[in-house]
Amino acid sequence: MRGSINIATIAGIAIDINFSWFIIFVLLAVTLANGQFPAALPDKSYAFYLLLGALTAMLLFASVLLHELAHALVARMRGIEVHTIELYIFGGVSNLEREPPTPAATFLISIVGPLTSLVVGGICIVLVGPAMAFSIPLGIIIEYLGITNIVLGVFNLLPGLPLDGGQVLRAIIWAATHNQQRATRVTAAVGQILAFFFIIIGILEVFNGLIFDGIWIGLIGWFFLQAAQNSNARLALQTVFRGVKVSRVMSPAPPTIEANRTIEQLVTGVILQQSQRTVLVTRMHSLAGQVTLNHLRRVPREQWGQTMVGEVMTGIEQLHVLNPDQYLLDVLPFLAEHEGDHLPVLAADGQLVGVLDREAIVRYLQLHQMLGSGGESTPPSQGSGTRERQDVSAPGATSPPSSPVG
Ligand SMILES: [Zn+2]
Structure with a gap:
């Protein structure tokens, strides 16, 4: 994909990092080094805070990768290959070679990502106590990862396209109505409503003085809107080209x-x-x-x-x-x-x-x-092209971990 470099191949899946990811990596490491770490661990050098910030950002990256690998591996178990996973500023994209053919496959492939994030987050939260006892910096990192992964899991379960939750809702409507296009239309519309909601919240946050959080939320909304509109455009193309050779x-x-x-x-x-x-x-x-x-x-x-x-x-x-x-x-x-x-x-x-x-x-x-409608009588296409599954994470929009106990 354009603007990415390949960093590894896991189980035959190319893992690419979008260049925008490096910007957020630095931004996140610097934010943590200026906020959470000095507050929790006074009297250390700035280089040490930066090192902890970079380590936390790396581990967050690993969490997002786990989320995407979960999608990819379940897709593969359902007979759909995933050739690349791209990690970028707001999370990841697994490029499925084709659309899952049934509501059940769509449901399973979509829900496993957020579930992975919630499980990773839960394990981190359980480990915060023992980690703090072992080393306070480690405890702070684990706590941050726990909160961020839970936010990542919950956020991606919001029921609008292009989020995983949108795909889950789409699978449910598809199964209930046997109408895949209606399911896509409804969940794309919910995605657009969510997008406007985030943009408005973002603007309000900026006016309340929470400029960084506000910009984050506004950007997520803008990204959402783009993605929801893409889903609509894709749907329009699918309607016209269905069954056309x-x-x-x-x-x-x-x-x-x-x-x-x-x-x-x-x-x-x-x-x-x-x-x-x-x-x-x-x-x-x-x-x-x-x-x-x-x-x-x-x-x-x-x-x-x-x-x-x-x-x-x-x-x-x-x-x-x-x-x-x-x-x-x-x-x-x-x-x-x-x-x-x-x-x-x-x-x-x-x-x-x-x-x-x-x-x-x-x-x-x-x-x-x-000519109006095409009047095609050919059977519908089995697949409908490469589908991008998009995930959103918002490390900057999570609430900062509280100071360690004791
Ligand atoms: Zn996902």
Whole structure:
């Protein structure tokens, strides 16, 4: 995912950290070093407080990771792979390869995350006493983790999308009404109401002088609103594209070039004449790769006459190739990843039969709008593309741990 670095792979799942996470890591460590730790442990050096703050932030990070791994492992037990977990400023995102097919699967995959946070929080609270007796700094850290994990668990159980609680409520409505779309609509609406509620509370907090907490809560609301609107947009797309196959929407195959032609021939023969920015490359009439304007910029102009297209192209093994019978909803996420590109569509015999690009999708949407409802009679898609499960944590919005007893 954009803006992230990979830090580890656990059970085949890539763990990525979003860059925004580093900002909150520093912010949290500094906040703790200026507040909780000096209050509870006077007469220590600032470096020591910072060290404790950084350690606490690391352990909080581990807690959020546990929450996400719980989602991922239950999803896997239900036959849904999770290839990446991204940890970012407000918690984590587990990228499920497809939507859970039943209300029961949705319910289990969603509820296990908050339950994990509540269990971790509960264990920490039980351990505060013994930890304090052993070492006061350790006790303070455990107490902070306990409170934060419980807040994380309760918060994520709020019943609006995109929170886990929203997915839980969605699964319940889906099971009760047998109507997945209605369930999504209702829980997305609850998510939007929650979002406005948080934004208003955040503004009130700022006016009450609690600027840091207020900004935190307001940001959470804003994030919520974005995510709830995304759920609505996704729902609209799902309604239009349900059961529609790639072959119905794709554009006809554009002109291609053979890999043994020169860049000069590519530019004059295809790019300038057809005004194409991305050109598919063939070898013996079967697809071999693709060249873009970026590839050409790397070759000095005076070498265009001698350099073969095949030497600079991106090979087919790195392209995302579609087949005409795939459901559009399953491949839309790949199109979103390959910004500005088109995805080649190959028939079973390896022949290039078309490309799926943004224009093709927009064209289909416009036609659909002009003709009213699409009147598709094809069965609904099994999956509906990659789903992002989002979690929110608010370390800054938790109440600070009380001073140690004694
Ligand atoms: Zn979660």
